[in-house]
Amino acid sequence: MSEWWTYRPSDFLMFAPRTYWRLFELHNTAWWPAPPWLVLAGGVVLALLWCQRKNVPAGWLRGMAALLALGWAFSGWAFVAQRYAPINWAAEGLALACAVPALVLAALALPDCPLQAAASARYRAGLLLLGWAVVGHPLLAPIFDRPLLQAEVWMLAPDPTAVATLGWLLAVQPGARHARWLCALAWTATVAWCAVSAATLWTMGSAQGWVVAGLAVAAVGTRVATQRAPGAPAAGSASP
Numbered sequence: 001m002s003e004w005w006t007y008r009p010s011d012f013l014m015f016a017p018r019t020y021w022r023l024f025e026l027h028n029t030a031w032w033p034a035p036p037w038l039v040l041a042g043g044v045v046l047a048l049l050w051c052q053r054k055n056v057p058a059g060w061l062r063g064m065a066a067l068l069a070l071g072w073a074f075s076g077w078a079f080v081a082q083r084y085a086p087i088n089w090a091a092e093g094l095a096l097a098c099a100v101p102a103l104v105l106a107a108l109a110l111p112d113c114p115l116q117a118a119a120s121a122r123y124r125a126g127l128l129l130l131g132w133a134v135v136g137h138p139l140l141a142p143i144f145d146r147p148l149l150q151a152e153v154w155m156l157a158p159d160p161t162a163v164a165t166l167g168w169l170l171a172v173q174p175g176a177r178h179a180r181w182l183c184a185l186a187w188t189a190t191v192a193w194c195a196v197s198a199a200t201l202w203t204m205g206s207a208q209g210w211v212v213a214g215l216a217v218a219a220v221g222t223r224v225a226t227q228r229a230p231g232a233p234a235a236g237s238a239s240p
Helices: 017-030 032-050 060-089 092-095 101-109 120-143 159-172 177-203 208-225
Strands: 114-116 173-174
Touching: 017 060, 017 173, 032 060, 032 120, 032 159, 060 092, 060 101, 060 114, 092 101, 092 177, 101 159, 101 177, 120 159, 120 208, 159 173, 159 177, 159 208, 173 177
Parallel strands: none
Antiparallel strands: 114 173
């Protein structure tokens, strides 16, 4: 132990990087043909949200919150708890952590949580992040020289689900104090997930960690840059 300073974070990694990426291949195969259908469904949702950007029904925003809540719950159980935890003891805690955004987003999906579309620039930035989560994130597999079957698909894997959540949080403006508190909690939990995921990827020596971290930083930066006072007019309608 006299040479403890010579150790690097990767020396404490409990699994090989290729074992980690293989988990996504097994996960996608087990739930096939859900991956391509989820990408297609996400594209349809994005198109609808874009076409209605001038007058977004509040029900649509709550419906997206419910969908993301389901994605967090499913990816936390089916991937993190069932596949990741057997090779990483810390993943049991991460699986429980997925329940936090799942429960918060489920609460935001309730009718008593008033939501409206955020201001135009912020709403478009949110849809851009959603688009990346649905279409761009799965393409990181071939970009980083991995089979497409190892792609991380939103609703099935936590990282793209987290990015999609950041996009949704940018795209909405809560209209009541309790909704604002719930959104703040969702921001905190999702950014924390991105930080842990990026750190894990960096420890594995994967440059993909910079992508996850960069998207989280971009989302937070956009939120700060476009923050408006409560009660200011938004781009979309708040009608159910």
